Amino acid sequence: MKTAYTADQIRHAERTLMARLPEGTLMQRAAHGLAAACADLLGRVYGRRVVLLVGSGDNGGDALYAGERLARRGARVEAVLAGSKTHEAGLRAFLDAGGRVAEQAAVGEADLIVDGLVGIGVSGALREPYARLAEEANTAHGTVVAVDVPSGVDASTGQVAGAAVRARVTVTMGAYKTGLLVDPGAAHTGTVELVDIGLGPFLPDPDVAALTRADVEDLLPRPGNESDKYRRGVLGVAAGSDLYTGAAVLAVGGALRAGAGLVRYAGTHEPVQQVRAHWPEAVITPLDRPSIEHVGRVQAWLLGPGLGTGDWAHELAARVLASDVPVLIDADGLTLVARDRSLLRRRAPVLITPHAGELSRLIGVSRDDIEAARLEHVRRAAAELGVTVLLKGSTTVVAEEARPVRVNGTGTSWLATGGTGDVLSGVAGALLAQGLGCYDAASVGAYLHGLAGRLAARGAPLTSAGVATAVPEAIRSVHGEPRP
Ligand SMILES: NC(=O)C1=CN([C@@H]2O[C@H](COP(=O)(O)OP(=O)(O)OC[C@H]3O[C@@H](n4cnc5c(N)ncnc54)[C@H](OP(=O)(O)O)[C@@H]3O)[C@@H](O)[C@H]2O)[C@@H](O)CC1
């Protein structure tokens, strides 16, 4: 598990560790790791031009001590002092090593730009001249390395209130910060390199976590010798309508590709025809009224994609939610429960999979506000609604009360196309039916779906059907099995 922490959590751990070490030890460890990362990026250090953007706090101190090391190896290092004060000992060491302070920064001509403006001590939007320097770094030709956190990104939330550095590499000290994993901040980090400064034993429970390949491998259900289709998880799918047939086809496809033992599809005439044509392996119950009494036993339900939002759909949703198995609610199902919250009053678990627009209707917050503060709102939705929430987006986040938010970074922007959400609901639904809890089904589902998206896209546009087709390959790559 990749774990990440808020600025307060990091500071608390740092204080405990610092009390046991000679003064300045941690910053020297940080600077050592930072200088090594810079040297790697430069290839040859001697003679190369490096500009340090130095803020008034210890983030600037890290940059100065790393600059000292690079200067000793023959780099031409200039520092722009942006704050009202500067880390004194760091500046002395930097100057002693031959570093220079520049009035007018040659940011545009540098081979490497080290962003030491602000780290975990940032509050609010970058002030001048920090904001201008961040913009200069972003438009310069040189490689930008952010110290600890790209300046302008809130380390605790990933929120970006104004100008912010966009780094090629972020060298982060001691532990990942939440804001490095969650968008919009995550989009600013480039590759994140972690420098071990000995913080590990002092860190509390994480604020957020991201599943690694090994975690997903451990969590993924694998059929044993005695498995039969009923034990491997039967998913009921209540999706699609005479107007929207594709959603049903894609959701059933996602579920079958993600290992449901059996999919029982229930729907009206048109989607039934389509699902039957695409997926002969699905067991189909044509519905002439909104009822699930003839569908047979299932271990979980997927409710909503393409279902419509009229009385018929409402009645079917009420029947599905009156069952005693976990239910995943997506798309039109979310519109129905936004209108009638009483549908969510049930004992068995509920997983909802909204995008920001759908979540906006559920919690009465604007879509833009949700996009700007995804963590805050996904947590709030989980607490207010008493359900597990998977908020879709460039970094998908999964919240359940009293658990760290799980962040998924496997996705690709090619996935932002029609129908991919239906596939995701099928994948996560199949995992629910195979016995994973909502929290794990959602986060493993997001991981596989993102990976399948990458495999389907390979750098070019994808189709949602292609994403479903790539799910088995994603599972294979998680298990590390050779491809046929
Ligand atoms: N502690 C440790 O053991 C270790 C810490 N380490 C390093 O220290 C970093 C934390 O250092 P920190 O606490 O000094 O805070 P930091 O991020 O430099 O920023 C504070 C300064 O920023 C300013 N400022 C704030 N907001 C601003 C804005 N919007 N726009 C403009 N300016 C703004 C604010 O200025 P002021 O408002 O006071 O004028 C304040 O002076 C951490 O990220 C890591 O890199 C590592 O060496 C490992 C060991």
Ligand SMILES: [K+]
């Ligand atoms: K920084």
